[in-house]
Amino acid sequence: MQIKILYFAQLADLSGKPEEQVELTDPSLEALYQSIQAKYHFPHTFTQLQIAVNHQLSSHQKPLKDGDEIAFLPPMTSG
Amino acid sequence: MQIKILYFAQLADLSGKPEEQVELTDPSLEALYQSIQAKYHFPHTFTQLQIAVNHQLSSHQKPLKDGDEIAFLPPMTSG
Amino acid sequence: MKFSLTDQIIDPTALRAKLLAPAAGAYCSYEGWVRNHNEGKDVAELHYSSYAALAPSIAAAIIDEAEAKFSIEAALVHRIGALQVGDIAVWVGVTAHHRGDTFLACRYIIDNVKHRLPIWKKELYTDGSAAWVENKHCGCTDQANLEHHLLHHGH
Amino acid sequence: MKFSLTDQIIDPTALRAKLLAPAAGAYCSYEGWVRNHNEGKDVAELHYSSYAALAPSIAAAIIDEAEAKFSIEAALVHRIGALQVGDIAVWVGVTAHHRGDTFLACRYIIDNVKHRLPIWKKELYTDGSAAWVENKHCGCTDQANLEHHLLHHGH
Numbered sequence: 386m387q388i389k390i391l392y393f394a395q396l397a398d399l400s401g402k403p404e405e406q407v408e409l410t411d412p413s414l415e416a417l418y419q420s421i422q423a424k425y426h427f428p429h430t431f432t433q434l435q436i437a438v439n440h441q442l443s444s445h446q447k448p449l450k451d452g453d454e455i456a457f458l459p460p461m462t463s464g
Numbered sequence: 465m466q467i468k469i470l471y472f473a474q475l476a477d478l479s480g481k482p483e484e485q486v487e488l489t490d491p492s493l494e495a496l497y498q499s500i501q502a503k504y505h506f507p508h509t510f511t512q513l514q515i516a517v518n519h520q521l522s523s524h525q526k527p528l529k530d531g532d533e534i535a536f537l538p539p540m541t542s543g
Numbered sequence: 544m545k546f547s548l549t550d551q552i553i554d555p556t557a558l559r560a561k562l563l564a565p566a567a568g569a570y571c572s573y574e575g576w577v578r579n580h581n582e583g584k585d586v587a588e589l590h591y592s593s594y595a596a597l598a599p600s601i602a603a604a605i606i607d608e609a610e611a612k613f614s615i616e617a618a619l620v621h622r623i624g625a626l627q628v629g630d631i632a633v634w635v636g637v638t639a640h641h642r643g644d645t646f647l648a649c650r651y652i653i654d655n656v657k658h659r660l661p662i663w664k665k666e667l668y669t670d671g672s673a674a675w676v677e678n679k680h681c682g683c684t685d686q687a688n689l690e691h692h693l694l695h696h697g698h
Numbered sequence: 699m700k701f702s703l704t705d706q707i708i709d710p711t712a713l714r715a716k717l718l719a720p721a722a723g724a725y726c727s728y729e730g731w732v733r734n735h736n737e738g739k740d741v742a743e744l745h746y747s748s749y750a751a752l753a754p755s756i757a758a759a760i761i762d763e764a765e766a767k768f769s770i771e772a773a774l775v776h777r778i779g780a781l782q783v784g785d786i787a788v789w790v791g792v793t794a795h796h797r798g799d800t801f802l803a804c805r806y807i808i809d810n811v812k813h814r815l816p817i818w819k820k821e822l823y824t825d826g827s828a829a830w831v832e833n834k835h836c837g838c839t840d841q842a843n844l845e846h847h848l849l850h851h852g853h
Contacts, residue, residue: 393749394818395830437816440751456749460832463746463776463817464642464730464788464808472594473663474675516661519596535594539677542591542621542662543575543633543653543797556711565783568733571726571804573797578723628720642728642808649726650801 386410386451390421391437394459400425412448418457427457434458465489465530469500470516473538479504491527497536506536513537545617546602548593550624553631562618567638571645573653575633577626581676585669589626594661605655609637613644617652621662632664700772701757703748705779708786717773722793726800728808730788732781736831740824744781749816760810764792768799772807776817787819 391404400421409417418431435458436443449455467486471479479500488496497510515522516535528534555574562570577589598621606617617637626632633656637649667673710729717725732744753776761772772792781787788811792804822828 391749393816394747394820397747398830437749437752441755442752456752458749458816459818459830461813461816462819462831463815464812470594472661473592473665476592477675516594516597520600521597535597537594537661538663538675540658540661541664541676542660543657555714559710563731563784565734568731570729570731573800574725575797576718576723576725576793578795579720629718638731640733642730642805645728646801646805650797653797 386412386449386453388417388449388452389454390417391454391456393456396425396427396457396459399427409449412450414443414445414447414449414455417449417455421457429457429459433460465491465528465532467496467528467530468533469496470533470535472535475504475506475536475538478506488528491529493522493524493526493528493534496528496534500536508536508538512539545606546599546619548595548598548621548623550622553620553622553634555631555634555636558618558620558634558636562616562636562638564616564638567616567640569639569642569645571637571642571649573633573635573649574631575653577628577630577632579628581666584666584672586628586666587669588628588667589630589632590665590667591621591623591626591632592663592665593621593623597661601659601661602656605652605659608655609648609651612651613639613648614641615639615644615648617648619652619656621656621660623662700761701754701774701776703750703753703776703778705777708775708777708789710786710789710791713773713775713789713791717771717791717793719771719793722771722795724794724797724800726792726797726804728788728790728804729786730808732783732785732787734783736821739821739827741783741821742824743783743822744785744787745820745822746776746778746781746787747818747820748776748778752816756814756816757811760807760814763810764803764806767806768794768803769796770794770799770803772803774807774811776811776815778817 386409388407388409392400397403415431436445437456439454465488467488470483476482494510514537515524518533579586602619609617615637620634622632635649635652637645639645666676734741757774764772770792775789777787790804790807792800794800821831
């Protein structure tokens with residue numbers, strides 16, 4: 386399946402891009418995060434991040450499906 | 465002794481004046497208040513009021529002395 | 544000047560500007576506005592009168608207490624005279640490094656102002672009547688003070 | 699519109715004016731200002747970035763929660779982009795009949811914004827360095843949510 390990953394803040398800086406398309410077979414969010422974490426040296430563990438799927442907050446257990454837009458959100462520092 | 469009484473808010477409305485001079489022999493604030501309360505029909509009891517002597521908050525027991533400026537202050541309703 | 548009484552319209556923009564400081568990260572302000580009703584009556588206008596020779600020392604004490612309890616800078620302005628619906632009766636502004644102190648100090652100041660600042664409000668209603676409105680409780684500084692009064696006066 | 703993201707200077711005077719209402723007697727506002735220092739470093743500038751497709755629904759949820767808990771009307775604006783020292787990063791305004799609710803709701807909103815609104819701050823220092831500053835705690839919504847994560851992920 387095709388998944389679009391959106392990168393924000395430190396994750397955008399480290400990956401060097403705001404988003405990317407990936408081709409996956411494993412529907413696990415955690416497996417996806419571990420692959421990009423290893424690739425870009427993201428400092429956060431999976432559980433330190435919030436997850437958005439198609440612009441809505443999601444549980445960490447939600448299975449991925451074709452066409453999803455996924456964002457891994459570092460702790461927010463607004464205000 | 466000569467005492468100046470300052471009237472504020474409802475007490476100014478009921479007495480019809482912002483201040484008055486009175487000649488006293490009794491140094492008790494409570495006796496002074498009872499006399500003006502009877503004269504002007506003030507609705508407050510002595511303990512419902514705060515007292516200022518010479519523009520400073522004072523205890524209800526402070527003895528009056530010649531030249532004092534006394535204010536009996538209804539509950540405040542600022543803001 | 545951290546406190547003033549004024550018979551002019553209060554301008555919160557100008558007051559806020561005086562508190563700007565490059566080391567401050569948080570600003571909390573409170574405004575009391577004249578409402579068009581109170582306890583079921585339609586309010587046309589309010590008249591605030593003050594004990595002007597006493598108010599500054601009381602206001603300074605309240606601000607000093609807030610600045611001692613919290614790491615803040617604060618300012619306070621109260622309007623007197625005739626106020627229309629929508630006018631600002633009282634303004635409090637507080638700055639600090641962090642937000643928690645600004646909320647606590649701002650609330651401390653307005654709560655104490657309401658009970659301790661020697662200012663009184665007369666409500667003029669649209670039906671032509673008027674009243675000196677008092678809060679339901681004693682105007683004493685605090686419960687301990689009230690109990691002191693009760694103990695010493697048997698009332 | 700109760701929430702907006704903007705890359706323009708926030709004008710609290712204009713935002714406050716939109717909340718004026720003749721039945722409102724109390725107004726509390728909070729502003730987060732860019733400070734000239736943080737954790738011992740001299741700050742030159744902040745860059746705020748947002749997840750603009752998610753932020754509005756999160757902000758609406760926070761405001762809805764505050765309006766359900768308290769009898770208030772609220773508005774919220776957050777700045778994004780490059781901010782200078784003294785600029786307003788976030789503004790919250792709350793009106794109500796009575797003051798207690800304005801303080802509680804204003805604090806509820808800013809506390810939740812800090813943890814939940816998908817916006818991130820990069821600090822640029824006067825020495826030329828920069829950092830994505832994170833709070834010391836998890837960015838999870840609340841303690842219960844954090845515990846949920848811990849239970850389900852063994853981390």
